Amino acid sequence: MGPTADRAELASRFRAHGLKATPQRLAIYRALLQTFEHPSAETLFRRVRRTMPSLSLGTVYKTLDSLEAAQLITRLSGVEESARYDAKLEPHHHLICTRCKKVIDVTVPDLPAPAQLGAFEITGVHVQFLGHCGDCLKGERI
Amino acid sequence: MGPTADRAELASRFRAHGLKATPQRLAIYRALLQTFEHPSAETLFRRVRRTMPSLSLGTVYKTLDSLEAAQLITRLSGVEESARYDAKLEPHHHLICTRCKKVIDVTVPDLPAPAQLGAFEITGVHVQFLGHCGDCLKGERI
DNA sequence: ATAGATGCAAACTATTTGCATTCAA
């Protein structure tokens, strides 16, 4: 695991997850491994296309979906497909059901500040617990 | 503060923030105060339109923007305008610059589980520290 | 050989914008 993995390493990682090791996938995954900036699909597309001009944006989206499903990559807080609003202003956090998108308020004891802060000035914290709500657990198999 | 506030209370809350107290805004804000389900703009639109058929979806979006700017409501983890991906799988969290959307990895000591869990099964936690990064602090006034 | 992946275009969803009209202050 890591940004220095070679082609064969990455290819077998794909096959272990039932994914074919295509050049597009390898390039997209490699580009994501090589950066720390949490890029968007569009950013990866522009970057990978430089060395693979035939690449299409649709392939980037499909690839990111496959890699996420295989748990080789993660999507940042990508639970909501549309913005969700809250009129409750007291500090609180959320349980988010990744199946039905339900959001439930919870309170959490105060959080210790992160260590490696550098010059970053924190103005707020948002904690999301992801999982499955009672209704979804009750229903079909998860 | 709270879902039982009456019209005059809400209206003066708006004026205190320099917002005109229009019937649309009052209705949208009231609808958001009255629910715990963290609705989307579309959901609020459908709900409020039942008693105010002339309401437009555009007004709902503009109103939510105004209320958020006035800090009367919050938007759930609404930092990214597009999905952002990460190939780092070790548990970690993020500093998110709300100005330039930069995302920086951080590690945080283990989090205590929330108290009021009920039937919810937690599969993961994501902590987002919101604020301003060094580059943005250095630049123009915040 | 063949299931699955790609590329392209069209479709779709969420959101924003422009502008004429209306309204709260």
Add this chain to the structure above:
DNA sequence: TTGAATGCAAATAGTTTGCATCTAT
């Protein structure tokens, strides 16, 4: 009265889908 807010329509951004072609296994 007047600047801000509304409603409507058109525009945009991000993402998904359908389908013919191609390719890794």
